[in-house]
Amino acid sequence: MEPFIRHTLFNIKDTSDIQTVKPISGGDINQSYYVATREQAYFIKSNEHVSEHFFQVEAEGLKLIQETGAIRVPEVYYYDRPKSGEKAALVMEWIESGPSHSAECFGEHLANMHQHTLEKYGYGNPTFIGELNQPNAWCPTWTEYYSRYRLGSQFKIGVEKGTISSLRKQRLLKLMNKIEQIIPDTPKASLLHGDLWGGNWMAAKDGEAVLIDPSVLYGDHAFELAFTELFGGFPANFLDEYHASFPLPDDYQDIKPVYQLFYLLAHLNMFGEMYGGHVDRILKHYVG
Structure with a gap:
């Protein structure tokens, strides 16, 4: 080495x-x-x-x-x-790490990052989600990008791998076809980290929060926040700090599961059926 x-x-x-x-x-x-x-x-x-x-x-x-x-x-x-x-x-x-609970104002700093916006959605180059290829393009609406390049990319991978078939396949197709009825069409197109689970941030020795391993895109900031709530690993006051600087939409709790669905589909395609039940519950909630 x-x-x-x-x-x-x-x-x-x-x-x-x-x-x-x-x-x-x-x-x-x-x-x-x-x-x-x-x-x-x-x-x-x-x-x-x-x-x-x-x-x-x-x-x-x-x-x-x-x-x-x-x-x-x-x-x-x-x-x-x-x-x-x-x-x-x-x-x-190399950034020397400190205790994770010492990350002061992490939510506020992430909210400030999300205030950096464009007038279009998506990203200009292909990226990755974990080890999976993530195709991207610039789209005029968030619903087009999210349906085609986020849910659609995992749909294609899942069909090829055999993790998405029969009723699950039918429900996911139905959801993608009605996505305009569930998520906003033109929210602010915020710069998003794109893969913000608890392992992709750290606290430096001085207590400052540090982001690592991004898979960036421009999109609805609620998409990013939904993932932070999926697997945990964030300071107790993180969401309160964030919300005080950049409030989440009133219907956040209603749209949160459909945003978490993308990451659950990616985990299903990477790690297998242990994530299938959670995927199916979300699909059933939105499309029956």
Whole structure:
């Protein structure tokens, strides 16, 4: 591993002695390492089974979030665009972590990030949700983007994998065809992290919240908040702080399940039928 890391650091002109290489647990897709040289410490991800743009889209997402000035992200120093079978790396700033409950004003900072908007929905490049490909395009309405590129992409993957068939398939098709009756057509198109579960944020040593591993898009901010409530892992006052800065719509509780559905479909397609019951309950709630 050290020759690969040495070669990787050569790309950012750090030729100082490597003092520490330590594997970091927590990721299902990449190998991750704490690397300290005589000059500084780094967080390095590596993988040899990813698409050419895999690390590029993460780096671009971090840059977009960083440019808002609303919330901290790691500085990106370098990423590879690998050819098939080549080992690739993403080199970032190492941020020393603190206790998660110390993330002061996390909700407020995320709300400020969501105030950065465009006049269109979606994203201009394909991204990923976990290890699944996420096709994107710019759309004039949120309902078109969400139905075609979010629910529709998971529908296609699920049919191919066999996780979406028979009654589940019929219900999901019916839901996509009536999505305009459930979610807003043209909400603010906020910059969203896109994969904001409890493992994709951290508290720095000074208590500042830090976002990591984005899969960015522009869309309804309620979509992002719905996912934060699906698997937990956020400070107790997170939603209150958020709501005080950027109130959620009055019908948030009504639309929250259909927004959570996308992430549950992705988990169904990645991990299997343990998520099927939850998917079916949401589909039955909306389409019978």
